[in-house]
Amino acid sequence: MNKYGGNAGAIAALVREAEVHRDVYVDPEIFELEMEHLFPNSWIYVGHASQLAKPGDFITANIGRQPVMASRHTDGSIHVFYNRCPHKGVKIASEPCGNTGKFFRCPYHAWSFKTDGSLLAIPLKKGYEGTGFGDTQANEGLSKVRNVVIYRDFIFARLSDSGVSFEDYFGESLSTIDNMVDRSPEGKLAVQATPIRYMHTCNWKMLVENQTDTCHPMVAHESSAGTAVKVWKREQGDATETPMAVQLYGPFMSPYEFYEQSGIRIWPNGHGHTGVANSIHSNYQDIPGYLDQMVAAYGEQRAHEILGEVRHNTVYFPNIMVKGAVQILRNFIPVAVDKTLVESWVYRLVGAPDKLYERALMYNRFINAPTSIVGHDDLEMYERAQEGLKSNGNQWVNLRRLYDGHEEQDVTAVINGTSERQMRNQFHAWAKFMTMDMDKRIEAAE
Amino acid sequence: MISEKTITDFIYEEAELLDTMQWQAWLDLFHPEGRYWMPLEWQQQDPVLQPSLMYEDLLLLKVRVERLAGERTFSQKPKSRCHHLLQSPRIVACDPAAGVFKARTSYIYTETRGDNLERYSGWASHDLVRVGDALKIKLKRVDLVNFDAPFGNIQLFM
Numbered sequence: 001m002n003k004y005g006g007n008a009g010a011i012a013a014l015v016r017e018a019e020v021h022r023d024v025y026v027d028p029e030i031f032e033l034e035m036e037h038l039f040p041n042s043w044i045y046v047g048h049a050s051q052l053a054k055p056g057d058f059i060t061a062n063i064g065r066q067p068v069m070a071s072r073h074t075d076g077s078i079h080v081f082y083n084r085c086p087h088k089g090v091k092i093a094s095e096p097c098g099n100t101g102k103f104f105r106c107p108y109h110a111w112s113f114k115t116d117g118s119l120l121a122i123p124l125k126k127g128y129e130g131t132g133f134g135d136t137q138a139n140e141g142l143s144k145v146r147n148v149v150i151y152r153d154f155i156f157a158r159l160s161d162s163g164v165s166f167e168d169y170f171g172e173s174l175s176t177i178d179n180m181v182d183r184s185p186e187g188k189l190a191v192q193a194t195p196i197r198y199m200h201t202c203n204w205k206m207l208v209e210n211q212t213d214t215c216h217p218m219v220a221h222e223s224s225a226g227t228a229v230k231v232w233k234r235e236q237g238d239a240t241e242t243p244m245a246v247q248l249y250g251p252f253m254s255p256y257e258f259y260e261q262s263g264i265r266i267w268p269n270g271h272g273h274t275g276v277a278n279s280i281h282s283n284y285q286d287i288p289g290y291l292d293q294m295v296a297a298y299g300e301q302r303a304h305e306i307l308g309e310v311r312h313n314t315v316y317f318p319n320i321m322v323k324g325a326v327q328i329l330r331n332f333i334p335v336a337v338d339k340t341l342v343e344s345w346v347y348r349l350v351g352a353p354d355k356l357y358e359r360a361l362m363y364n365r366f367i368n369a370p371t372s373i374v375g376h377d378d379l380e381m382y383e384r385a386q387e388g389l390k391s392n393g394n395q396w397v398n399l400r401r402l403y404d405g406h407e408e409q410d411v412t413a414v415i416n417g418t419s420e421r422q423m424r425n426q427f428h429a430w431a432k433f434m435t436m437d438m439d440k441r442i443e444a445a446e
Numbered sequence: 447m448i449s450e451k452t453i454t455d456f457i458y459e460e461a462e463l464l465d466t467m468q469w470q471a472w473l474d475l476f477h478p479e480g481r482y483w484m485p486l487e488w489q490q491q492d493p494v495l496q497p498s499l500m501y502e503d504l505l506l507l508k509v510r511v512e513r514l515a516g517e518r519t520f521s522q523k524p525k526s527r528c529h530h531l532l533q534s535p536r537i538v539a540c541d542p543a544a545g546v547f548k549a550r551t552s553y554i555y556t557e558t559r560g561d562n563l564e565r566y567s568g569w570a571s572h573d574l575v576r577v578g579d580a581l582k583i584k585l586k587r588v589d590l591v592n593f594d595a596p597f598g599n600i601q602l603f604m
């Protein structure tokens with residue numbers, strides 16, 4: 001079937017002002033086009049610079065479905081390449097992370113590359129003399145991803161040579177990453193834990209949408225968070241302190257009014273966050289010694305400013321979500337139209353008390369693990385949607401909550417926290433980044 | 447007197463309770479300070495400052511058990527079932543004088559729900575204490591052989 005390929009009009013028509021066609025979630029051709037257009041045109045999270053502490057350190061990742069890797073070069077710079085040998089395509093690195101020493105060496109025929117990707121040596125090199133090898137792409141070594149920006153240690157890459165610049169793409173949304181980093185008294189995060197990985201049999205966009213879906217927690221999570229609150233009430237006896245676990249689960253059961261007034265902020269290009277005024281992370285118990293450290297580092301006023309900003313979920317379009325207040329990043333990695341690998345990372349606030357790290361790790365396993373009861377609630381909904389959308393009875397998904405009939409696109413705004421506007425914002429961006437290079441490519445082919 | 451056979455019988459009995467979904471009786475096997483731990487790293491030492499899949503006390507295990515029966519627990523419609531296939535436990539310690547009872551059991555665990563069936567392999571380590579005449583679980587540690595792989599929902603107990 002070739003209904004959508006090269007047909008920007010047909011793709012744009014899948015996204016109405018306040019509805020989207022179910023093909024965006026279930027059509028394999030749309031998924032292929034997302035891999036070909038949407039992901040290369042967007043800025044995608046690759047990893048964190050703390051994972052590349054020493055020269056020779058490397059990590060592997062995917063941009064869409066394309067394997068890439070990042071490495072720390074001998075001169076300290078960070079480089080991102082496609083993870084494939086220029087000879088016959090063998091993946092250079094097969095592990096999530098490691099240290100390669102002074103150079104990468106392909107395991108198949110031992111071509112070797114410097115840690116900036118350039119070709120170092122080929123065994124029996126004279127076999128290439130006079131063959132025109134010098135003019136091939138292979139002679140350049142590992143193919144570089146040229147558009148790479150490292151923002152406060154967060155490594156982002158855009159595969160397409162042309163497109164929206166990093167600054168224009170993210171704009172003010174970077175304030176969530178800023179806040180997360182600023183929460184370290186040293187202004188520094190470190191990845192020390194392997195991510196929790198969780199396979200979802202649903203389209204990746206369902207997960208992204210769910211991040212700002214504030215009308216589901218008190219319903220879908222009544223079974224988990226609701227039960228946690230109930231069991232604690234019954235069992236607490238004369239306990240004077242609420243356990244950290246109950247502090248984390250409890251706020252999920254906040255009523256609609258809480259989410260309404262906490263607000264949603266949207267930004268251009270599909271980014272946005274819940275929890276503007278306050279959030280489910282606002283009322284965790286203070287951790288002894290932390291505030292003092294922050295005041296010492298930043299001064300009274302700035303420390304309170306940083307800790308007073310307690311955003312809930314920030315979606316960085318297309319496929320990550322950041323929680324500054326608990327130092328978690330969730331990466332929704334598309335595998336197939338109905339399969340998504342979710343990797344949830346915890347960052348350690350360098351210099352902060354261990355208790356904060358304990359809490360972040362606890363939150364991650366409570367909410368983001370295949371063994372998480374909150375995760376079970378959510379995945380059940382995504383799986384049912386993935387099945388239900390095959391029905392032809394109604395081919396549209398409704399995103400009309402608090403739609404006022406004339407929404408401006410690509411703006412910054414703060415709105416009622418139960419609005420589905422951030423989902424609409426994402427789909428506007430989706431159509432934009434899906435189609436922005438389509439006509440150009442057709443022209444080039446003609 | 448607690449013998450090696452008492453420990454082995456305890457472990458078989460525990461698996462039986464899980465397979466027959468006698469959740470409350472299973473919870474009763476735990477010491478009030480007991481923990482259920484599923485590490486996320488090879489030979490992991492620290493459940494608190496290293497990432498785990500699960501590290502839960504009795505309160506949280508009660509929440510899980512109560513949730514399984516909840517009217518609005520949609521991920522349990524239909525209900526999951528499980529099956530434990532255990533190798534004979536290897537007794538690591540059986541020292542009544544010191545009150546130390548430990549065993550390690552290799553297992554294959556199956557969890558099903560509707561038409562889906564998932565199979566997991568690993569080792570269960572039991573750290574037991576004596577309370578009155580009975581043994582209770584101080585720590586049940588479940589190490590999956592492929593702890594680092596991405597799983598779908600694991601809703602019951604290994």
Ligand code: FES
Nearest residue numbers: 085087088106109
């Ligand atoms: S495929 Fe890498 S050296 Fe041949």
Ligand SMILES: [Fe+2]
Nearest residue numbers: 216217220378
């Ligand atoms: Fe949820």
